[in-house]
Amino acid sequence: MNERWKQKGRPVSLDTRFDFEDYDTLRLFLDDLADVSEKLDHHANISFGRTHVSVIIYSSSEELDDKDIALAEGIDESFQRVTAKS
Numbered sequence: 001m002n003e004r005w006k007q008k009g010r011p012v013s014l015d016t017r018f019d020f021e022d023y024d025t026l027r028l029f030l031d032d033l034a035d036v037s038e039k040l041d042h043h044a045n046i047s048f049g050r051t052h053v054s055v056i057i058y059s060s061s062e063e064l065d066d067k068d069i070a071l072a073e074g075i076d077e078s079f080q081r082v083t084a085k086s
Contacts, residue, residue, distance in 0.1 A: 001014075004076075015054070016072075021086070022051075024086075025086045029082045036071070
């Protein structure tokens, strides 16, 4: 998992922000992120503006579990895929 993710307290969560140079790349990222979430059957809270996406992954248990880590890693990979194309 990328060091950009910050773990927060109660409820336990991971959060980060991704910045983009243009809205088209941001949109591609959101689409890819949705595919990753569906594949893992785990979904994050997402908010976005013109050039950024904020992501919060809330754990369903008392601490981070494998599903939370897998989603964060999948989102990182999605960001790498999308930004490598632009």
